[in-house]
Amino acid sequence: MDAIILQILNGLDKGSAYALIALGLTLIFGTLGVVNFAHGALFMIGAFCAVTLSKLLNLSFETIDPTQTDFLGNPLKVKTPYVIEWFGMDTGSAIIDWAVPLAILFSIPIMICVGFIMERGLIKHFYKREHADQILVTFGLAIVLQEVIKYFYGANPIPTPAPDVFKGSFDFGTMLGFDPNVIIYPYWRLVYFFFSAVVIGGVFAFLQFTTFGMVVRAGMADRETVGLLGINIDKRFTIMFGVAAAVAGLAGVMYAPINSPNYHMGMDFLVLSFVVVVVGGMGSLPGAVLAGFLLGILESFASMNEIKSLIPGIDQIIIYVVAIIILLTRPRGLMGRKGVMEE
Amino acid sequence: MGILEVKDVGKRFGGLQALGDVNLSVAENTVHAIIGPNGAGKSTLLNVLVGKLIPDTGSVMFDGQSVLGRKPYEINQMGISRVFQTPEIFIDLSVLENMMIPCFAKRDGSFRMHAIENMHDEKDIVEKAESMLEDMNMADKREMHAGSMSRGDKRRLEIGMCLAQEPRLLLLDEPTAGMARADTNNTIDLLKQIKDERDITIAIIEHDMHVVFSLAERITVLAQGTPLVEDTPENIKGHPKVREAYLGESA
């Protein structure tokens, strides 16, 4: 029982990351009809926004301390971050400590700009092209983006810790009457879960309750008609691309403390996020969220020892098995519309 | 006993009764038109006939065999060909290739693996396709990209492709919809010619009364999913019920 609760928690947390990435992907697909293989790269850039802010806050000046030596035997250069110099030890280190949450604010304008530039500069020329061409060009873009990041930050993962207050884990077990340490969950992962719930809720509310969102939803359903009404749908779609990029970026910022960001983390999530989107149904926002959580939970269950001992290697393939079963029983994924991407 | 017998066919979409107790008999070697206002169930009926939809109740017999539950390609192989409202042709292929495909389908059935032969070495197929193009007055366009033709030519090609299969029943779904008057007249002439020259039954769904009365020998009027009346064109013209249900609005 405790193990199951634990894995449900795990699954919800994994699922929230999957759902966030898939949400942006399916948003772009649904509005623009573009298969964006560079979406994982947007997630990665988001994580590197957190890395960059953390590096900026740690920008230091050097003073030479003659009492200590470095590895070559020269006097050690001691680095002091400007932030600490300016704001004093306490405030300064607190600001550095909170780099990741601060990066949320820092990343939103950056990601929206990245999204705008991508859409206006490249993607818009591919609306009328075949999906295969879209895949190739966005895949090329993904490679370019990750190589640029690699050029500046190297291939090694860069530790980007969460603020100190979120260190350690919360003991759910004692709340539910289990022994201590039976059901524990890290604070930061709980934060991630609630954060993604808020972002997902925000996106849905935005589409549901604003005029802008209504037009976009209508455009997703029937682009020509909305165009005929004299509404400049293209401009709105550009904005939607920015929003999708921001959602992917936020997912990345908050993910940075969970796993140290590296330049290929986007590719690691690419296949998975496509599976999530397709299982949910291409172009369906609720489908993407549902499929994200479903696959997250099933993946967590598959990694339980009890299940692994029954079916060896099941955790290696569970995502794909589920994808195959769902696509064969529900032809257009969980909540897909007919006629999307079937030509 | 007609070549096509529709008995008590009903089809529901959620709360909407699209078809209710449709009975229809199409006699062999006639031109039978099905008319009716928008939403009368014409398209649903057509989709049932070609196997795209399965009705909730009733039976559809073609030449004594049931078509229900069969896939569209199987029904086609039984001898029913369909012409679509918007011409459905292979736009990426040449006109001759378009015409060769139904010839292959007629000769080889629904699947045959002939991956090594050169298609131009299939003399009987090429000859048949070319003579069919002659019949359609399209011989000069044989090397053309089918997608680059005018709409009227596409329609002509599609009808030719259906005829190349030597079907016993040709279903036409508003064949002149969206056409200019000249093209419409050409199509009427073509269909008349087909009717005169070939051993074929034609069922036509049409909105344009000019087309219907130029071609049809029998007319069924469909309204709200049920046949209102079936008769000859002359009688239909004067039928009060039809005037009320249909002609009145459209006139």
Added chain:
Amino acid sequence: MSKTNMTRRGVLKTGAVAGAGVALPTIFTASSAAAYTNEPTGGSVTLGFNVPQTGPYADEGMDELRAQELAVEHLNGGGDGGMMNTFSSKALKGNGILGKKVEFVTGDTQTKSDAARASAKSMIEKDGAIMINGGSSSGVAIAVQGLCQDAGVIFMAGLTHSNDTTGKDKKANGFRHFFNGYMSGAALAPVLASAYGKDRNAYHLTADYTWGWTQQESIAAATEAMGWNTVNNVLTPLASTDFSSYIAPVLNSGADVLVLNHYGGNMVNSLTNAIQFGLRDKVVNGKNFEIVVPLYSELMAAGAGENVQGVIGSMNWNWQLQDEGSKAFVKSFGEKYGRPPSNSAHTCYVQTMLYADACERAGTFNPCGVAEALEGFEFDGMGNGPTLYRADDHQCFKDVLVMKGKDNPSNEYDTLEILEVTPRAQVEYAPDHPMFAGGDLGSCNAG
């Protein structure tokens, strides 16, 4: 020049193909006169450095490449000579190898067996490389080692830690300086026992592929011999990025030690995840919960950041060692590149030196001669104390370092501290030890 594995019949057939297929040019030089693959004929000799330049291990590959370039510089008499001054063998004179200037070509393994073999082949076939050096995973090392055996060149393995490299998959043309899973276990177990006590329950998370299995087997055997109990061993998929679902059940299993048999990105993520769960703050069975990472590297430690603090693991070498050889190497590397070398850089540097030295001593580049010179070679002054290249399996035997994550690192390179230098005698094993059984060195191939 290169004709790999040419049988007599092969020559005839090839001649026939060439004769039939193309009009032969008037100037025909059949170069089958060479005594072995890529025999250097001019004034220079070409070494092939095959390291990951793309993919997750690219930074490690970069560091290996730096060390190899440094070694070439030293061999050609440039720089301060580095370890050439401390090396117990004095055969190298700083005038290249056997009087020939050393040149090198590089290839990208991408950390994939196929790509690594392709780049090694291109260096052998196209650039005339006489040996291949480098690499940063066992799968790649074994694949390239097999290739070099077939092609008739020497393979000096870089970072490869699987027992199989010099066990089940050992080859006569392949040599490994790096330590292995068994040695990690043998070095770690006593230290772990004294640090954490003999009554411990270990929970293993193991990367689900060959290297992970051999390391897990080695560590479990060594710690069990000290009295530890292995509670569970869970295999984790290679592609995992999030290990939370494997780590969550650990606390409730009765285990009080978590052993992470992961490497590279897997290790960084699994350790980071384990620290997030606060495992090291917990008390289980009345003892502090501990985490062990059997194979450490500097880059992994840097990637995991403060999460490595207090975590014990093992290494082949570390720049903080204070022997003369290490100091000389760190100095010349640090002055050239402004950073201390990693342990895989050290291995690649030493391997290049050892190869050059063996050529000098053998008086030839012939792989069979070089192999003979390396087999049973005892040396010192290369940073690991007295070292033996064992003839039976081409494995180096030397001291192993037990490391611990530093609590207060002073800079980004100062993440680990040396806990103990385990003497060579303690990590030695018989060539027919069951974990290494099943292989066959075969005989050397000169092409």
Added chain:
Amino acid sequence: MLGLNKKDMTLLIVVTILTLSAPFILNPFPTDSAMAQFNAGYPDLMQRFAIFGIFAIGFNLLFGLTGYLSFGHAAFLGVGSYSVVWMYKLLDYNVIWGLPLAIVTSGIFALLIGFVSMRRSGIYFSILTLAFAQMSFNLAYSVLTPITNGETGLQVYNNDPQVLMGANEASSPHLFGLVMNSSAKVGVGAWEFTFNNGYYFCGVIAILVFYLSIRIFRSPFGMMLRAIKSNQTRMAYTGLNPRPYTLAAFVISGMYAGLAGGLLASMDPLAGAERMQWTASGEVVLMTILGGAGTLMGPVLGAGFIKYFENIFSKINDTVLHNWFAFLPDGLEDFVVFLIHPFIGKGWHLTLGILFMLVVTFLPGGLVEGGQRIAAMIKRTKEDEDTPAKTEPAE
């Protein structure tokens, strides 16, 4: 001749001549010149050109003709390789046993995967094939290690049965004694050309399967596949069942992939699990689109293009650059090297990514379209006529 029309015959002859003379064409620079870095005429890379050419030709039979985009073809490549290496282990190093088996096993594998995946179309089909291939890769890397030797890759050990192994038989892959990795080198002046048995073996097979693919393109079957890509509705209402056609195309292209995988193991007797990974499937997709999907030559060009980058650009390092630009004054030399540095050696991915974007943006029909445009330009200037270039559907 050979059942081909004049135009196809010319193409086949040109391809044959190019293939047979590749050792010359690919080595245009003298061995000791600075440009020798760009020579591709060494056995391993030439073999890869031929093998990945076969892989891409096969993939194009599915994707180029039917439009079904498979993301799982690498699985068949892997199955082919494993089959061949197993035959080495059980029988002997003669590739005659393994290659037919590779084609058969990959065909069966393709039939199973295709039968399930072909129930869906569009991206749903792509994801199904991707799922099957990733499952194969993950299992081959871990649980199936007894069959695949996991991370290390399947290889021959001295204690393998090898029941047919003769006393004097070569201990590396061969065809009845024709050892694959033996070569003859011919020096002509400053040039040196390598003639490798393995390359000619792959080359001849590549020509054969290229010929076969022309025949399939021109056959009624090929026309049916193009018809499916063009209009599935008309297909069904013409009494044709699309599924057996697409399934047959899937199986044929799977067999091509299996043959390519088998040849990889015939040139180099090791089968690594990585060749089944999705990135490997993605690579063949890129090759085909880059070269020009649906054309005869496109996939071959795309395969050559990508393999050339992978093997040649990745090996250019700073030292090489400094050698090239040594003639420049010191400061300028460093500056030029600094500018080029990010794009070569470890940056070859970046260059490839940029090229993908450029090609697909400006040449929607791939490299073949580029060639056609250049040809049309030449023609136009020659004839001095302003007729728009007509794009051929299948050329």
